[in-house]
Amino acid sequence: MRRFALQVFCVAISLFMAAPIYLITLAAFSSRESLNEFPLPLVPTDPSTETLSGFLSSTGVIAGGVNSLMVGLNTVVLALLIGLPAGYAVARYAFRGRQPYQLFLLLTRALPIVVLSVPLARIFLTTGLYDTTYAVTLLHTALALPTTVLITAAVFVAVSPEQEEAAQIFGASPVQAFVRIVMPQALPGIAAAAVFTFVMSWNEVLGAAILTLNQRTLPAQVLSTLSFSPLAYRFAGGFALVVPALLFIAIMRKYLLNMWGTTLK
Amino acid sequence: MSRIVLRNLVKSYPGGDRRATDEISLEVADGEFVVLVGPSGCGKTTLLRMVAGLETPDSGSVHIGDTDVTSLSARDRRVSMVFQSYAIFPHMKVRQNIGFGLMMRKVPRPEIDRRVADAAAMLDLSDYLDRFPSQLSGGQRQRVAVARAIVVDAGVLLMDEPLSNLDALLRLQFRAELKRIVHQIGTTTLYVTHDQAEAMSLGDRVAVMRDGRVAQIGGPLEVYDSPADRFVGSFLGAPPMNFFPALVSDGPALSVGALSIPAPSSLARFAGRTVLVGVRAEKLAVSTDAADGFLPATVEVVEPTGASVLLTVRLGDHELKVQAPPTFDTRPEASVWLRADPSTMRFYDPETSLALTV
Structure with a gap:
């Protein structure tokens, strides 16, 4: 009986999450006219790419997509460059204040992006970074760092320090031990952290909208034109934004489960 | 091949209330197998890691061969x-x-292939060379670790409780095999264990450690037969050495309660003092009949072990372990009589617990 209730609960949650995604996908692949029909059919009756191609050809979408891609990739590189060593330190070294540090990292996520963006906009205006992809990259890196540090720390904890010591005993330098022993084992987890960061950056809209005017990322572009765009455009935009996230979850499912199975001490 | 010389090694960990190793000096001769044994927290692993270069000593020095390696990386x-x-x-x-x-x-490359094949053959791993560790049993993984260590032909082989993750039967098998392999390659070996039986069986010499110091170092039989202090006697051997106080009287004789037993003549200079008598369970003769020079005791527990019967008996206020022949017939609460040959008795200062030179 309890098992049954649990299953019903799971199905309900899944439906709640999946229904909007399904509807958006449906709408994105419907023709402009069929969107105005009432009642809207719940199965694809007249599949068409007209809506999507219309969206892709509207002003700023391709440029926004390129910007999003650049910001996303740069954020991944920057976040790993800073976050990986930090994660390694958290995993390997017992330093004063390690626990508070980990908690503090998470707390930064509690700060609303808007609160963060306005002073950042001021700083970027004075430094000339305003309305560049670099500004958005910096903001996204800051947002991604806590998760990057915590995820990579969990990954490094899973590789026993004795393995690194063994490598050094048998002639490896500390860097060689890291590259030959730790990295190959940590790679899946690091990849997961990277994709996680990329999707976060791809979907982040508020900060990107505040920090740019012309160099909009895709979500910021969609958001700024949302109020005066046709219905079809909104659905196509929603679809274009949700697909990378779904792909990420599909590809990284196994690694994410592994990762969350390891506990951080 | 190289000898290891440790001088006054001190190491303390931040937050630790005392030193992990406290001025330890130790020499391992070229080709010798020395076992560091002691309870957990005695500093044996720290000492090994300082020899390996995985810990830096606060002070003191480590020499391997003729080289001072104290400041060298692992x-x-x-x-x-x-x-x-x-x-x-x-x-x-x-x-x-x-x-x-x-x-x-x-x-x-060709030399690597040849040497890996040799080491694998020595450890029965030849059929597993193309497997991943996850496809091996625990015992085989251990063999891989040993093969990896012996293949490099280093001057010094360090082992940190290598058998402790194996189950009891496998541990016993691999222990003998390990001894054979190490003897065969003749490397200077420093081996850490908390298992006293392992220490006795493997070591050319055994160093018993306690609280960051070496309590005693010597051949396995020497430390077993003549423990330098009460701790070593209780730590080595199963069952541990028996200890009970006795008053040295003229003669010399030992008074235990109202009874008197013969004592070695050299004990005469301690006449009038109370000493701690240490005697191994298998050195106590036991009889169901009273006889001259035998001490009466009451049986509390009888544990047949197959090769012998282990008795827990009460002698006055003291509990003693006695190893009796397997045919010895007794039961709880029966009376037995005990006798220890004066030459098998060891004597300790009741205050310092240190051995008295008799």
């Missing part, structure tokens, strides 16, 4: 090590695991 010390957790690399096949040290030292 990879420059020409040591080899087997870890407690094996620490083999899960993303490499057995072949790459064993050959790792040779590859890092840039040994030519």
Whole structure:
């Protein structure tokens, strides 16, 4: 009986999450006219790419997509460059204040992006970074760092320090031990952290909208034109934004489960 | 091959209330097998890691061969090590695991192949070279760790409780095998264990450690027969050595309660003093009949072990362990009589617990 209730609960949650995604996908692949029909059919009756191609050809979408891609990739590189060593330190070294540090990292996520963006906009205006992809990259890196540090720390904890010591005993330098022993084992987890960061950056809209005017990322572009765009455009935009996230979850499912199975001490 | 010389090694960990190793000096001769044994927290692993170069001593020095290696990193010390957790690399096949040290030292490929094959043959791993560690049993993983350590032909082999993760039967088998292999390659070996039976069986010499110091070092039989203090006697041997106080009276004789037993003549100079008598369970003769020079005791527990019967008996206020022949017939609450040959008795200062020179 309890098992049954649990299953019903799971199905309900899944439906709640999946229904909007399904509807958006449906709408994105419907023709402009069929969107105005009432009642809207719940199965694809007249599949068409007209809506999507219309969206892709509207002003700023391709440029926004390129910007999003650049910001996303740069954020991944920057976040790993800073976050990986930090994660390694958290995993390997017992330093004063390690626990508070980990908690503090998470707390930064509690700060609303808007609160963060306005002073950042001021700083970027004075430094000339305003309305560049670099500004958005910096903001996204800051947002991604806590998760990057915590995820990579969990990954490094899973590789026993004795393995690194063994490598050094048998002639490896500390860097060689890291590259030959730790990295190959940590790679899946690091990849997961990277994709996680990329999707976060791809979907982040508020900060990107505040920090740019012309160099909009895709979500910021969609958001700024949302109020005066046709219905079809909104659905196509929603679809274009949700697909990378779904792909990420599909590809990284196994690694994410592994990762969350390891506990951080 | 190289000898190891440790001088006044001190190491303390931040937050630790006392030193992990306290001025330890130790010499391991070229080709010798020395076992460090002691309860957990006695500093044995810290000492080993300082020899390996994985810990830096606060003071003191480590020499390997004729070189002072105190400030050298692990990879420059020409040591080899087997870890407690094996620490083999899960993303490499057995072949790459064993050959790792040779590859890092840039040994030519054909020679690596030959030496890996030799080491694998020595440890019965020849059929497993192309498997990943996850496809091996615990015992086989341990063999990989040992093969990886011996293949590099380092001057010094360090082992940190290599058998502690194996089940009891496997541990016993591999212990003998390990002894054979180490003897065969003749490397200077420093071996850490908390298992006193392992220490006795493997070591040319056994160093019993306690609280960051070496309590006694000597051949296995020497430390077993003549413990330097009460701690060593209770730590080595199963069951541990029996201790009970006795008053030395003229003669010399030993008074235990109202009874008197003969004592070695050399004890005469302690006449009038109370000493702690230490005697091994198997050195106590036991009889169901009263006889002259025998002490009466009451049986509390009878444990047949197959090869012998282990008795827990009460002598006055003291509990003693006695190893009786397997045919010895007794039961709880029966009376038995005990006798110890004066030459098998060891004497300790009741205050310092140190052995008295008799």
